[in-house]
Amino acid sequence: MTTSAPDPFAVWLPLARAHKTILTAVEAALKQAGLPGLDWYDLLWELECAGDAGLRPYELQDKLLLPQYGVSRLADRLAKAGYLTRQDCSGDGRGQVLLITPEGAETRAQIWAVYSDTMQQTVTPHFSAGEARRLADLLEKLLRPAPADKI
Template identity: 30%
Template sequence: MAAKKSERALVDEWRDVLALHARTICELDRELHQHGLGASDFEVLDVLAEDTSEGGDCSFRVQELASRVHLSQSALSRLVARLEKDGLVTRGMCPEDRRGVRVALTEAGRARHAEVRPLQRAVLSRMLPGTIQTRGPR
């Protein structure tokens, strides 16, 4: 019986994680919509902006970016096409492998990210109170 309770607790904890994720994504989408972005859009801008700030201009191959933002490569390709249409990112050929595509922030993308970042961080603070960051400072 104890094993069943332990398994039940594990499943309940998993479902709590999924519910928190769903509520947080919905709240992010609602707040970011007024800036023409969704949660996944902002996540792509945020990853690109983080690495840009650490070492000048930075770009990611689509598959590298997909693993960082937890989207399939096809979903990310559609998202990047939208961001490019909005002038927030550029896509270009990968010099190391001409079959690959690299994605980079534009000046407009940096500006939109800087404008919306405090709002996104406020939503995370509100939705994830008491969450301990184990990954270190960001």
């Protein structure tokens, strides 16, 4: 017995559309509130999680799926805003460690309030708890390395 291969576009098209819709809603809400966008949030969040150890730019690159120059310049802007500091990296003269400042943490929290609120409004109403769980599970499947026998 053979199972017909799924049409990837049946997944991708609504995924892309949902992504753009939600993202637009969040960014609009943030702008409305006079707060920075989600790219700033993501970086600040990672730094806050990293605590006193901070993070190297190349680590951010992996965590945020950004190109090298993307992290470099994003960090520039965050530093200029006073939300992080660059510290010379002991043990690697090429590198640096990024550390969040109290102002950065404060701003991250403010973004979070709006971010979280918008998600409640744009995502939550569409699903029961069970549906949300199944959707989350299926999306995670997309991120795991593909089963070897399927490639």
